[in-house]
Amino acid sequence: MTTETAPLTDAADPGAPDALLSVRDLGMTFPGPRGTLRRRPGIRAVDGVSFDVRPGETLGLVGESGCGKSTTGRMLVRLLDPTAGRVSFRGQDITRTPQHRLRPLRSRFQMIFQDPFASLNPRQTVQQIVAAPLRAQGESRQRIRAEVRDLVQLVGLAPEHLERYPHQFSGGQAQRIGIARALATRPELVVADEPVSALDVSIQAQIVGLMERLQAELGVAYVFIAHDLAVVRHISHRVAVMYLGRIVEIGDQQQVYEHPAHPYTKALLSAVPLPDPAAERTRERIVLLGDPPSPANPPSGCTFHPRCPKAQELCRTEAPLLTPDGPGRQVACHFPEA
Amino acid sequence: MTPHPLLEVRDLTVEFSTEEGPVRAVRGIDFTVERGRTLGIVGESGSGKSVTSLAVMGLHRGATVTGSARLDGTELVGAPDERLRTLRGRRMAMVFQDALTALHPYFTVGDQIAEAYREHFGGTRRAALARAVDVLGDVGIPEPARRADEYPHQFSGGMRQRAMIALALSCEPDLVIADEPTTALDVTVQAQVLELLMRLQQERGLGIVMITHDLGVIARVADDVLVMYGGSAAEQAPADTLFTTPRHPYTRGLLDSLPRLDAERGTELRSIPGSPPSLLAPPAGCAFHPRCPRHAARPDARCTGDRPPLRTVADGHRSACVHDEVTA
Numbered sequence: 001m002t003t004e005t006a007p008l009t010d011a012a013d014p015g016a017p018d019a020l021l022s023v024r025d026l027g028m029t030f031p032g033p034r035g036t037l038r039r040r041p042g043i044r045a046v047d048g049v050s051f052d053v054r055p056g057e058t059l060g061l062v063g064e065s066g067c068g069k070s071t072t073g074r075m076l077v078r079l080l081d082p083t084a085g086r087v088s089f090r091g092q093d094i095t096r097t098p099q100h101r102l103r104p105l106r107s108r109f110q111m112i113f114q115d116p117f118a119s120l121n122p123r124q125t126v127q128q129i130v131a132a133p134l135r136a137q138g139e140s141r142q143r144i145r146a147e148v149r150d151l152v153q154l155v156g157l158a159p160e161h162l163e164r165y166p167h168q169f170s171g172g173q174a175q176r177i178g179i180a181r182a183l184a185t186r187p188e189l190v191v192a193d194e195p196v197s198a199l200d201v202s203i204q205a206q207i208v209g210l211m212e213r214l215q216a217e218l219g220v221a222y223v224f225i226a227h228d229l230a231v232v233r234h235i236s237h238r239v240a241v242m243y244l245g246r247i248v249e250i251g252d253q254q255q256v257y258e259h260p261a262h263p264y265t266k267a268l269l270s271a272v273p274l275p276d277p278a279a280e281r282t283r284e285r286i287v288l289l290g291d292p293p294s295p296a297n298p299p300s301g302c303t304f305h306p307r308c309p310k311a312q313e314l315c316r317t318e319a320p321l322l323t324p325d326g327p328g329r330q331v332a333c334h335f336p337e338a
Numbered sequence: 339m340t341p342h343p344l345l346e347v348r349d350l351t352v353e354f355s356t357e358e359g360p361v362r363a364v365r366g367i368d369f370t371v372e373r374g375r376t377l378g379i380v381g382e383s384g385s386g387k388s389v390t391s392l393a394v395m396g397l398h399r400g401a402t403v404t405g406s407a408r409l410d411g412t413e414l415v416g417a418p419d420e421r422l423r424t425l426r427g428r429r430m431a432m433v434f435q436d437a438l439t440a441l442h443p444y445f446t447v448g449d450q451i452a453e454a455y456r457e458h459f460g461g462t463r464r465a466a467l468a469r470a471v472d473v474l475g476d477v478g479i480p481e482p483a484r485r486a487d488e489y490p491h492q493f494s495g496g497m498r499q500r501a502m503i504a505l506a507l508s509c510e511p512d513l514v515i516a517d518e519p520t521t522a523l524d525v526t527v528q529a530q531v532l533e534l535l536m537r538l539q540q541e542r543g544l545g546i547v548m549i550t551h552d553l554g555v556i557a558r559v560a561d562d563v564l565v566m567y568g569g570s571a572a573e574q575a576p577a578d579t580l581f582t583t584p585r586h587p588y589t590r591g592l593l594d595s596l597p598r599l600d601a602e603r604g605t606e607l608r609s610i611p612g613s614p615p616s617l618l619a620p621p622a623g624c625a626f627h628p629r630c631p632r633h634a635a636r637p638d639a640r641c642t643g644d645r646p647p648l649r650t651v652a653d654g655h656r657s658a659c660v661h662d663e664v665t666a
Contacts, residue, residue: 202609202614287526
């Protein structure tokens, strides 16, 4: 693959030795629409994404629609096959492992989806839904029954819920079922794609609290994908901010939120309205112009430059690399905030 | 003669008949919107916030509406369709969450705005189109003359939302009801659209009803807030008061369960147990009592009797909790 941006860590880098998940130079190019004679150029949804996830931590992946965060999440668990780069789980490259050989590993990384109802089979009972991953692992019927009982209690549902169908539950309860299924095989990593954004505010807090408690009890690591910056701040240890298929900033949660280095991160944070009228009246707000651009037709150089208040000539021509900016942070900007 | 408030809603009730029996989506709501002011209505799914706005606009298909909603003194509830049609667009307009449902896919954006304008003001098609280009420019659409010739699908999400606001404002209404107008937008685009609404309000003295589930948006734009739960008003207060000294346990629970960018690090989220009530089988008495920490701590027959009405607890501050004592 030819990129004008040599990634900070190339595909041969094995990643941190203690990493649970290592992602290097990950890319996804969807085929372009058919033209009259040939296909038009592909759409680069994800480009040169690299990060590590350590055991038991939560990495938040934030960005606006079309930034490639969900595509990245799907590639992490091989629901999508990347067109470039590499994903390693516990040091083992799983990028091109055939699906049938991936099966033993599947129990160790799972996924939670945004729409709990769409991700649950409406014709199966809770018992059947939560038992499915255990059956796939070839557990005995007796073990499965006992396990499923424990799991539904673990996520705050009652044993009498086991024989019910998804439509008999509220959105929050359905998401609990999705979480129980994801945790059935006691995975080390769960990729959660917008797990609370379809829920009412009062229910969101229940699910976020549940995910935090389960992490403390089970030591599971999360990749938490969301557009809601406040939720991500609350649950994440580290945060990666994506824009148009690339990570523009990644670092410890506190650093990224309190001292954002990338102008996009800064603008994004300042755009979130705070539930505090007095603060809202006096707050400095960076209002970005225009909409996020389309990945089908990305701007030259730094893809953020047309909306960036700090853009200069260099930004129009040269894409910045993701480079270290103080301890525990990397930023892709020619002129990062001090 | 004292001038009428721009919108005065009294004891508004909306009932639907369904196969499973009547559903009372809104039960006796009161509020007032003055010119140049914004009332925020906040609530979760099933709270009745959207149904309230549809009933005011006369867009409630098949529902029974009782009570009163007066636009500058003119009664809207039970008004004949023709009168409502004249008022809609001309005096009051609506902005929705999804611009694609409000804009027709077969007609250009300019034609749709021009058509709405001619419906109320007549005149030539050419003059109406010129007016459409003007309002598209007013809402910050670049190259409005060119964009007026385009179809809704050629607009980005943020631009479509602006186009819908342009459509709503084309006949210079006094009242705009915006139902989750920025919920489908990215946060950077949301900031632009909120900025636009506030600027237009300042320039034209619009009264705005902003319906949303997002307390941040409420804090940003609202002067006064109505918190709805299970079809009733739970609390009503000026925005500053509501956020600094919420009185109703639901409002408090909502604020405590909100992850915030401005929270101290390590602040725990305190969630509200249970789920919002079903409208088909609402709990007796206060709709919030099954989830209420006050009721759990101090069960009170008044929580489970009749649905408690709003009571004044301090100057301009009303709460529907029977446990709330008057402090001011």
